Amino acid sequence: MAPTTSTSEPLAFTAFYNIIDGRREESRATRRTVNPATLGENPDVPVSTLEDVNKAVEAAQRAVKVWAEVPWSERQKAIEDFADALESHTDDFAQMLVKEQGKPIFWAKNEIGTGVHFLRGVAKLTLSGEVIEDTKERKIVTRYSPLGVSVGIVPWNYPVFIASAKMAPALLTGNAFILKSSPFTPYCNLKMAELGLRFFPPGVFQALSGDDDLGPWLTTHPGINMINFTGSAPNGKKILKACSDTLKRVTLELGGNDPAIICADVDPAAIVPRIALFSFCNAGQICMSIKRLYVHESVYDQVLSNLVEHVKALTLGVGETSYAGPVTNEAQYERVKGFFESVEKDQLTVATGGTKPLTDRKGFYLPLTIVDNPPDEAKVVREEQFGPVLPLMKWSDESDVIQRANDTETGLGASVWTRDEAQATRIAKQLQAGNIWINTHAEIEPIAPFGGYKQSGLRSDYGVEGLKTFCNLQSVYTRPG
Incomplete structure (x- = not known):
């Protein structure tokens, strides 16, 4: 599998598209957000349809079969190269982040830098199984395999950082990843996936923008294996309920009153x-x-x-x-x-x-x-x-x-x-x-797990524990033939 665009193709922050199956995709309908500092309108972004969701899931299902077989070291390298490219576009992403999220330019650049730091930090992690028993009569080992198609649902307060921290472990462990941006901050997330076309094969890293229908379509979709959500506790509970019918794996990082x-x-x-x-x-x-x-x-x-x-x-x-x-x-x-x-x-x-x-x-x-x-x-x-x-x-x-x-x-x-x-x-x-x-x-x-007690979430992000949330755990029993 090979990327679909060259590194010389410019990344323009004037037009925004869904990224589906290695291509920039327009949508039948568009919407705009408001710049929170000026109340002026930001550019048009897609409003995804159920058809768009199905196309993205089908592409991810095809892609993951091959991506999971790519050696760990090559997946690491792709993430590291993506991090380098994101860092080289810091100013462009930061300017857009100011317009859609409202943080001052210093903190916008800081967020891009934190995203790069997490991409690189996660890419250095390894995940290996354990030998439980090794005797003449029997050997028992554990091993990890990717879940398949994973979705990262990203909030509006730190869209670039949190997207980076979700996509890196998903892709490193061999999953395909669909990035679902907040309706309030879709711009940088769409451009991240567009940038990813240079480093990841079609269907491996996709992004969808939409309205309030998009989240439920993803959380109930039978072709999706895992949802990783960061946001409020009430929305986390809705997602958990929505995922229960298909028994999707779910990681929830919710609010706190620290x-x-x-x-x-x-x-x-x-x-x-x-x-x-x-x-x-x-x-x-x-x-x-x-x-x-x-x-x-x-x-x-x-x-x-x-x-x-x-x-x-x-x-x-x-x-x-x-x-x-x-x-x-x-x-x-x-x-x-x-x-x-x-x-x-x-x-x-x-x-x-x-x-x-x-x-x-x-x-x-x-x-x-x-x-x-x-x-x-x-x-x-x-x-x-x-x-x-x-x-x-x-x-x-x-x-x-x-x-x-x-x-x-x-x-x-x-x-x-x-x-x-x-x-x-x-x-x-x-x-x-x-x-x-x-x-x-x-x-x-990125090397330390991050999770919550009580209603602050389920499971952990980051660190080796975060990698495990994107994997199936298998126990393998072997006796002499």
């Missing part, structure tokens, strides 16, 4: 810039960002005052010097406004920011807001905000703050901030989350 516990011995001035970064980067639209900040009462006032001053200095916009952009789409904008309204209704104390949308600029901009010591039952504490609002709460008793931190239906991440290693270890081992950070937050690597 707590960070600040202990009494911290240096407030030293930790505040990192706390702000992990709370307000991407306008707070990160599944594993800090959503609840529990600060020991002895340093609460210092942390609060330092954090307020730091956040006041952060600039909004999408330019080179901007820190945070707008909320990505109108639906999320309205949802986050509901948190601001609840703060006002409950007469909570706003330390900085405000409860009103910013009216001095176009776009879905909301102020970076800190809420001072709200009660635990407040909406802004109980629910994942996924926006630029952060509640700070006081604590004094260690066992009590651990209970409060764990008092949520989700468990994606949590962090402990202290210079006392014993305290950090003691608290961290009691936190109910799939990812624990000490004196940092939201760090992830």
